[in-house]
Amino acid sequence: MSNQNNQLLKLLGLGFGVAVTVGGTIGTGILRKPGQIAALIGEPWIIMLLWLAVGIYAILGVLCAIELAVSMPQAGSWYVYAKRAFGNYFGFVTGITSWFGTVAALGFGAYTMSEYIGLLLPNTVDFIQFIAIFLLIILTLFHWLGTKSAGKSQEILALIKGLGLLLFVIVCFIFGSNPTGAEVNQVVTNTVIPMTIVSVIGALQAIFYTYDGWHTATYFTEENADPVKTLPKSMLMGVVSIIVIYLLVNGAILYVLPADQLANSKLAAADTISYIFGDGYSKIITLFLMISILGIVNAQIMFAPRVVFSMGRDGLFFKATTKVNAMGTPSVAMPLTALLSILLIISGKDTCDKLSNIATFFFVLSYAAGFAALIKLRYDEPELPRPFKAPWFPYLPILLIVLSLLFLGGAVYSDIDSSIYALVFLVISYPLFLLIRKLNND
Numbered sequence: 001m002s003n004q005n006n007q008l009l010k011l012l013g014l015g016f017g018v019a020v021t022v023g024g025t026i027g028t029g030i031l032r033k034p035g036q037i038a039a040l041i042g043e044p045w046i047i048m049l050l051w052l053a054v055g056i057y058a059i060l061g062v063l064c065a066i067e068l069a070v071s072m073p074q075a076g077s078w079y080v081y082a083k084r085a086f087g088n089y090f091g092f093v094t095g096i097t098s099w100f101g102t103v104a105a106l107g108f109g110a111y112t113m114s115e116y117i118g119l120l121l122p123n124t125v126d127f128i129q130f131i132a133i134f135l136l137i138i139l140t141l142f143h144w145l146g147t148k149s150a151g152k153s154q155e156i157l158a159l160i161k162g163l164g165l166l167l168f169v170i171v172c173f174i175f176g177s178n179p180t181g182a183e184v185n186q187v188v189t190n191t192v193i194p195m196t197i198v199s200v201i202g203a204l205q206a207i208f209y210t211y212d213g214w215h216t217a218t219y220f221t222e223e224n225a226d227p228v229k230t231l232p233k234s235m236l237m238g239v240v241s242i243i244v245i246y247l248l249v250n251g252a253i254l255y256v257l258p259a260d261q262l263a264n265s266k267l268a269a270a271d272t273i274s275y276i277f278g279d280g281y282s283k284i285i286t287l288f289l290m291i292s293i294l295g296i297v298n299a300q301i302m303f304a305p306r307v308v309f310s311m312g313r314d315g316l317f318f319k320a321t322t323k324v325n326a327m328g329t330p331s332v333a334m335p336l337t338a339l340l341s342i343l344l345i346i347s348g349k350d351t352c353d354k355l356s357n358i359a360t361f362f363f364v365l366s367y368a369a370g371f372a373a374l375i376k377l378r379y380d381e382p383e384l385p386r387p388f389k390a391p392w393f394p395y396l397p398i399l400l401i402v403l404s405l406l407f408l409g410g411a412v413y414s415d416i417d418s419s420i421y422a423l424v425f426l427v428i429s430y431p432l433f434l435l436i437r438k439l440n441n442d
Contacts, residue, residue: 008075008309009147009328010225016151017217017224017234018241019158024299025242026161027292028112029210031285034253035265037206040199042263044254050200051250054207055243057403058214061367062235064374064397067390069218071377073227076310077218077303078366085373085380088316092433093426094369095311101359102304103337106297107344110135113293119286132345139301140338146327147223150302157295164288165245168269169252175276176256201410205360208407210246212363213296214239215370219303223328228387305333315440316433361411361422368404371397 034047041047068081078098083091114131118124124131143150217235221227249269253262257272265271270285305321309330312321321333374397377384390396412419 006322006324008223008306008324008330010223011148011328012151012220012223013225014230014234015155016220017230018238019151019155020216020220020299020302021214021235021238022162022241023154023158023295024216024303025211025213025238025296026165026245027109027210027213027296028289029206030165030246030249031269031289031292032267033206033210034250034268035262035271037203038254038259038265038268039263040203040206042259047203047254048247048250050203051207051246052243054204054211055239055246057400058211058239058243059236060396061371061400062214062239064371064390064400065215065218066232066235066388067386068370068374068377069221069231070228070388071384071386073221073224074310075219075222075306077215077221077307078370079307079310081373081377082366082369083314083316085376086369088314088437089430089433090369091314092311092316092436093429094366095307095316096429096432097362097425098366099304099307099311099337100340101362102300102307103340104344104359106136106300106304106337107132107341109293109297109300110341111345113290113297116286116290116293120283120290129345133342135297136301136338136342136345139298140335143301143334144325144327144329144331146325146329148327150298150329154295154298154302157291157298161292161295162241162245164291165249168273168285168288169248172252172256172272172276176252176272201413204407205410208364209360211242212360213299214242215367216299216303219306222306232388301334301338304337305330308336309333316436318436319440358422358425361408361419364404364407364411368401368408371400371404 037047037050041050065077069077072080072084074080076095079091079095082094110132111128113135114128117131118128142153214235217231217238221231224231253268253272257265257268257275261271261275262268267282267285270282270289273285274282308317308321309324311317312319312333321330321336323330323332325331374390375394378393
């Protein structure tokens with residue numbers, strides 16, 4: 001069945017907005033990154049402060065994103081805002097990098113999930129690549145059934161994820177016994193490197209990674225039954241929930257796990273459970289990691305096609321991507337997204353890993369473009385209906401642009417190889433833009 005008008009369907013509401021914010025943000029990062037951050041920082045109160053600081057950045061970013069989303073309720077998020085404010089080429093760069101970055105993250109997520117399946121079922125280790133591909137095919141077929149069922153699945157996965165993390169926190173504080181202050185001071189003195197500006201930047205990069213996704217609901221504004229009413233509530237509720245969960249989980253891990261073990265932990269949550277109950281129980285966290293990754297992959301395969309759908313509608317991508325089936329699914333853009341992710345999986349995990357690092361660079365670049373678009377549109381289009389206005393204008397978006405650029409500077413400094421690839425792509429983006437325009441005009 002086809003959708004004669006190729007229109008996305010207005011089937012989503014408040015519950016989905018909260019679910020896709022939580023589900024599209026909370027993944028493996030919160031369960032893996034605390035050890036890396038502890039090794040860089042050491043002091044528990046500074047660790048908690050950094051997590052809170054990035055959470056505040058996300059809340060402030062949400063305030064800006066809401067204004068943009070409800071004043072331009074179209075699929076595509078940052079692409080839509082950058083194109084409106086700065087023209088077709090800038091919009092193209094923002095859109096294509098946003099889409100390709102999510103494609104890379106989608107392939108990386110599916111591959112990582114298959115690795116965890118290998119840990120639970122050792123006989124499948126030799127088939128990890130095939131499992132990752134099979135997972136994406138199954139998700140593509142499921143999402144083909146329509147926006148309504150896909151949205152409900154996201155709500156269920158987000159609920160399981162949130163309840164699971166809260167259960168983890170409760171178990172830690174009930175059954176864990178934290179080391180004494182003297183023990184903590186001795187271990188920190190002996191094992192943790194001195195905190196420097198570089199280590200703080202490294203910790204912030206890790207935390208930024210775990211918060212990426214706070215804007216996910218904006219990709220679905222066009223499909224929201226009443227975005228003016230529900231989007232501000234859903235995005236703010238979602239981000240506040242994420243901050244609370246992240247602080248509680250970090251507090252629980254810091255409460256239970258000795259500093260030397262935490263600083264050397266690659267999977268802090270699993271090591272915390274093992275420390276309390278023994279090694280056999282770490283598989284529980286592995287199973288939860290799979291569910292957590294599934295929630296993010298499920299969200300990514302929903303929102304990434306909306307970007308190229310919107311670009312195709314504006315003549316900045318292949319026209320075929322504008323097709324929508326009767327159930328509201330972008331019927332070409334979605335399988336195209338999955339296919340490209342599968343090709344990345346076939347190329348190997350190292351490729352997916354490298355591209356996911358580049359993706360983080362592009363994601364933050366998209367944030368900066370969005371915040372800059374908010375400023376420009378306020379001055380260029382004062383008559384544009386704005387049912388919600390970001391407070392403290394223009395100081396808030398300027399602050400967020402500065403913070404985003406500082407993060408990008410830190411990313412370039414700490415991972416020059418990935419940054420070079422990102423910059424090379426930006427150089428070739430203009431010829432690519434001209435080629436797409438020519439193909440659409442022929």
